[in-house]
Amino acid sequence: VDLDKKVLTDTEHVKQLQRRHEAVSTGTAVVGSSSQVAHGPNDDSRLTNKERLDKYKEQRGEIATKIKQLQQRVCSI
Numbered sequence: 001v002d003l004d005k006k007v008l009t010d011t012e013h014v015k016q017l018q019r020r021h022e023a024v025s026t027g028t029a030v031v032g033s034s035s036q037v038a039h040g041p042n043d044d045s046r047l048t049n050k051e052r053l054d055k056y057k058e059q060r061g062e063i064a065t066k067i068k069q070l071q072q073r074v075c076s077i
Contacts, residue, residue, distance in 0.1 A: 025045075047055065
């Protein structure tokens with residue numbers, strides 16, 4: 001009985017993730033609760049692959065910079 005309950009829970013979770021992914025990718029995301037914040041319509045759908053790649057690289061660079069700054073701050077403490 002417990003195993004059946006777990007399978008049902010897992011199946012429902014998968015369905016929920018699929019719905020959330022669909023909502024985010026189509027830009028129709030509705031925030032269900034604060035712990036499940038869906039990032040609404042993203043303009044990536046209108047970008048070319050090169051523009052998406054450029055945006056990704058830019059974001060990755062910003063994150064790398066922030067990580068280095070945090071590491072320096074931690075080392076100086």
